[in-house]
Amino acid sequence: MLLLLLVAGVGVVCLLSFLFASHIRRYAAGGVCRSKARLDGKTVLITGANTGIGKETAWDLAARGARVILACRSVEKGEEAAAEIRTKVSGAQVEVQELDLADTCSIRAFAQRFLKEVNHLHVLINNAGVMMCPYMKTTDGFEMQLGVNHLGHFLLTNLLIGLLTRSAPARIVVVSSLAHNFGWIRFHDLLSLGSYNSGLAYCQSKLANVLFTRELARRLEGSGVTVNSVHPGSVRSELVRHSTIMSLLFSLFSIFLKTPREGAQTSVYCAVADELHSISGKHFSDCAPAFVAPQGRNEKTAQRLWAISCELLGIEWD
Numbered sequence: 075m076l077l078l079l080l081v082a083g084v085g086v087v088c089l090l091s092f093l094f095a096s097h098i099r100r101y102a103a104g105g106v107c108r109s110k111a112r113l114d115g116k117t118v119l120i121t122g123a124n125t126g127i128g129k130e131t132a133w134d135l136a137a138r139g140a141r142v143i144l145a146c147r148s149v150e151k152g153e154e155a156a157a158e159i160r161t162k163v164s165g166a167q168v169e170v171q172e173l174d175l176a177d178t179c180s181i182r183a184f185a186q187r188f189l190k191e192v193n194h195l196h197v198l199i200n201n202a203g204v205m206m207c208p209y210m211k212t213t214d215g216f217e218m219q220l221g222v223n224h225l226g227h228f229l230l231t232n233l234l235i236g237l238l239t240r241s242a243p244a245r246i247v248v249v250s251s252l253a254h255n256f257g258w259i260r261f262h263d264l265l266s267l268g269s270y271n272s273g274l275a276y277c278q279s280k281l282a283n284v285l286f287t288r289e290l291a292r293r294l295e296g297s298g299v300t301v302n303s304v305h306p307g308s309v310r311s312e313l314v315r316h317s318t319i320m321s322l323l324f325s326l327f328s329i330f331l332k333t334p335r336e337g338a339q340t341s342v343y344c345a346v347a348d349e350l351h352s353i354s355g356k357h358f359s360d361c362a363p364a365f366v367a368p369q370g371r372n373e374k375t376a377q378r379l380w381a382i383s384c385e386l387l388g389i390e391w392d
């Protein structure tokens with residue numbers, strides 16, 4: 075009980091400090107992508123783009139002239155987002171394709187269709203995410219947060235990496251979180267079969283995003299494809315829907331939170347900024363390099379996680 079109270083107390087203090095930091099940074103005029111880069115003739119794929127940060131990222135990149143493909147669990151909701159973007163950006167090239175990251179069959183079917191229909195892919199934004207849900211499993215039996223946030227995107231990237239390499243220069247943006255600081259990779263129980271804490275599982279999945287980014291960057295050296303991870307800030311979105319405490323905190327402190335449009339700025343920056351054309355394996359927040367926790371810089375952990383991810387997904391990726 076005492077331990078639970080302590081963990082909850084530490085959680086609240088951490089949350090308040092990052093809300094505060096985010097607020098200060100916002101008003102220090104940081105965190106706005108000032109790049110005027112155009113993306114005419116470029117193709118962008120964004121996961122989870124029907125709401126929140128993903129939708130705003132899609133809108134921004136469509137306004138820069140890119141063909142933007144929204145990969146969404148619900149095609150209907152994706153079409154609503156696409157229609158909204160088309161009303162805001164005249165001539166926007168926005169398309170919707172079905173992708174459920176909690177189902178490897180759906181990911182494989184998506185990639186197969188995508189590779190048939192699309193000749194180039196210049197920007198992949200691994201944005202979709204689920205946070206602090208009750209214990210649930212993906213279709214393949216993976217704990218939901220690790221399954222969607224890390225393993226689903228790991229498989230998707232693996233299936234599209236050939237196309238990205240052929241389309242180089244190309245960029246991958248992985249939407250992680252400041253929450254990676256509070257995570258560690260529980261190799262003894264990666265899928266939370268023994269015990270489950272929704273907050274820790276989220277932090278683990280976001281740390282996995284950072285480690286994946288670093289290891290992928292190492293492997294992609296010299297390929298013309300770069301990969302960077304992002305903390306979008308504390309953003310008013312539907313992400314907290316599963317957690318009563320987080321929903322309450324986000325409502326109470328909503329004036330300190332970024333809008334989804336503000337939250338999209340660092341993803342956009344990593345996708346377009348000219349000065350980042352050869353920067354890879356780094357972590358960004360507020361359109362600037364950001365601190366990575368020591369456990370997110372550990373090469374051995376990154377390589378071990380890579381090997382286990384391949385094993386769980388039944389793939390080889392050298």
Ligand SMILES: NC(=O)c1ccc[n+]([C@@H]2O[C@H](COP(=O)([O-])OP(=O)(O)OC[C@H]3O[C@@H](n4cnc5c(N)ncnc54)[C@H](O)[C@@H]3O)[C@@H](O)[C@H]2O)c1
Pocket residue numbers: 121122123124125126127128145146147173174175176177201202203204205222249250251252305306307308309310311312313314
């Ligand atoms: N909101 C924040 O404060 C915050 C902070 C740090 C990091 N992030 C990260 O930003 C990203 C976007 O989150 P958001 O705040 O826009 O939340 P959101 O809930 O509005 O967006 C998440 C998107 O992911 C999609 N998604 C969830 N499960 C999926 C699945 N199985 N298959 C396909 N798509 C799926 C949802 O449908 C939704 O479109 C997430 O990766 C999240 O972890 C958000």
